[in-house]
Amino acid sequence: MPRPTGLPVVASTQSVPAPTLVLSSRLDERRQAALVALVGPGSGADRELDVRATGSALPPPTSYEAVLLDTATDALDPAWLVALLDHVSHGASLVVMVNRAAPSWPTELASIAVAAGPLTGQAEWFARLVSPTNPLTRRLGPPRPAGGDAAPELAVLDRLCPLEVGPAGEVLVSVSMAFSDRAVVVAGSLGAGRVVVSGLGNTAEALAHPDLATILRRSLAPPLTWGDRLATPRTLGLAVVGYGPYGGMGTYHATAAQVTDGLEFVATCDSNPDRRKAAEHDFPGVRAYTTVDELAADDDVEVVVVATPPVAHADIALRLLRAGKHVACEKPLCFTVAQADQLMVTARQHERVLTVNQNRRWDPDFLAIRRAVDRGLLGQLFNVETFVGGFEHPCRAWHSHTAVSGGAVYDWGSHHLDWALLLMGGMPATVVAHGHKRVWHDVTNLDQVRVHLTWPDGREAEFLQSDVAAVRRPKFWVQGTAGTMVGWYRPLSVERVEPVRGHVVERFHHAEAPADLTLARYESGYGTTETRLPPSPAQPFAFHANLANHLLAGEPLAVTPESARRVVAVLEAAQRSCEDGGSAVSLRPMDES
Incomplete structure (x- = not known):
């Protein structure tokens, strides 16, 4: 028997929704950039975005399928606000970002939530997903421990405005404040439309939080069109x-x-x-x-x-x-x-x-490196080097046989070269690869392969995989104009004493534990400083959560086929170069697609 499917799963081709209006009374450069990143091109929302400052002339609300008000409602023309609420009641979506109490807060919104206090100072808040099965918060936050029922929490750096929940409101997110839970994101219905009131998102840093951004982006989904996929539970x-x-x-x-x-x-x-x-x-x-x-x-x-x-x-x-x-x-x-x-x-x-399944994109050490790069701690990158290997017999499964695996570069190279492309951006102009076959003659993969990439502007990256490296190189060596990041492997082993057997050592693959990361930066007139960086929090099964979110809610696909194609283009070029004695292979412009 076919299983019930309800609404159709999101396909790879989707119709483009009507525009989204973002109306803000605090539209400085940083906030505008954060709002555009939240719902504009590249966010996965796939809709036209109209960003305006309060006080500017506004088209009728019916011109938009969703509206984000980043302003107090008393700053709006009363007639336009009435028309907006009527439009929402007929099926549009409305998100209201609250940073202060409004003396003329409409009763339609008060039935959902109102501001219950002034804006706090900036601090780290632990935002709890009170309704983790709600369509707007589903599959967000860190995974729960097996058998655990505690609501997931998000650490958010923000200035927040606590909310008082109205009779028609459902708390989505709360924070602990003075030893009590205070609502900060509340949702409710207004006729056929959806309203979400948020006291979170008052800083650019908070709007960049991936889970909070997803909640707000989902809240702008039209309830009567593809947004219904969120509201209909699907497996x-x-x-x-x-x-x-x-x-x-x-x-x-x-x-x-x-x-x-x-x-x-x-x-x-x-x-x-x-x-x-x-x-x-x-x-x-x-x-x-x-x-x-x-x-x-x-x-x-x-x-x-x-x-x-x-x-x-x-x-x-x-x-x-x-x-x-x-x-x-x-x-x-x-x-x-x-x-x-x-x-x-x-x-x-x-x-x-x-x-x-480029699951190594979510490795805690790589995420920490990307975070440092995104925050400008290394300046502009110009060289990325990665390594994997040791001096030990290759595995005797199919991974070590070229006809089945594709060759040494296709195994770990699929991850390491993907990292290089993500960090450097764009595609290299040339690929050069050299290999050695000197020790392990019972398998057909090369004992060692080195892949060197050069970008049109001179930037470069290198990946080395070796089964004949008795001393390991760093896993990561990332150079930028402001500093250098190095990541050292830390192989794991567990020692124990067992009855009869005595002392037992269990060793794990050297690449399983996150690398120890050190960031060195030069400061003029002072010298070089070093900082140990912790790995980012683990995100087990993040690939699968994203796949479900994409298919069920139309959210951006983390690993697009285009990005996978770019990796294949580099792998194929490396294999060709290696087989041709290390000759340079030029990548065609179409390999950017």
Whole structure:
């Protein structure tokens, strides 16, 4: 029996909503930039944005599908405000950013929330998602511990205005203030429309908080169109092709689906009967298929993760896209740009989503580096170097055989070169790669490969992977015009004493723990200072949460097929350069797409 699906899942092509009006009485340069980043081009809202200062001439409210008031209502023309509230009651969305009590607060808004105090000083507030299953706050905040029921909390730096909740209001977010919970984001209905009153978001830093920004962006979604997808609970059936048990990627994706709101692990496909049995044992009730065609015929399956060895990625993904399934592929997406282009065209033709599990984008050490770069702590980057490896026998699974894995650069290079492209921006002009085959002759991958990228403006990046490096280099070496960041590996081991066996040491892969990060900066007239940077908070299964948010709520896809194609373009060029003795390979301008 096909599972009930309710409203259609967001496809890769969407109609463009009517414009959004942002009306502000505090429109300095920083705040305007923060508001545009919140709901403007590039935010994923995919709508035209009209930003105006209070006091300017305003078109009729009916010109807009959503309105964000970043001003007290007593600063507005009373007739225009009446028309706005009437427009909202007929299906538009309204977000009101509150920074002070308004003496003439409309009764329609007072039934939802009113300001209950003056604006506080700037401080770190722990914002609690009181209604984590509400459509506006679903799948936000850090994941709850297994079996835990505590509401997720967000650390937000802001000046806030506490709210008093009206009879028609539902508290979405509260903060602890003077040992009591105070509402700061409240939602309610006004006729057929939605109103959200927020006492958070009074600083540019707060508006940049990813979870608060998502709440406000969702609040501007038109309730009567694609916003209804938020209000209708949906669960997407997820399947995995290639079930690697014992902590492998099949187990990983299945577990992620089970703990991610909006996803459910319903089926797997593997030609190995032992692995099918393992899936059925690990996840009772899951359906286990032998062939991709059998899986594709299951109407309960809407999203498929392709977790086979890389040589099969492109073919399986194409078959699933043509069968009407959304596809999330393990890295690398494929081996060649031609394959990537065919996959992207097929996804567009069938209006299906195509993405890649570039899960290392959420590594705590990499996120800390991006945070430092985004805050300008390194100045303008001009060199990024990364390393992975040691001196030990390569694994004897398919990862070490070129015909199956694509070659040494396609494994860890899929992550490290993705990092380099994200940090540097744009595409390099040339790729040069050199490899060595000197020690491990029972596998076909190179023992060591070095990939050097050069951008048109002279900036450069380098990735080194080696199974013959007896002394490890830093994981990260990032240079900018204001400083340098270095990240050192810290291999983990656990020692214990067991009965009979005695002393036991359990060692983990050196890349599993976040690197120790040090930022060195030069100060004129003073010298060089060093600062230890902690890793960013872990975000387990962030890829899967984003996938659910994109398919169910139309939010931006974190790993677009275009970004995955850029990685493939560099990988293919590196492989070609290496096979040609290290000759330079130029990337075509179209590889920017």
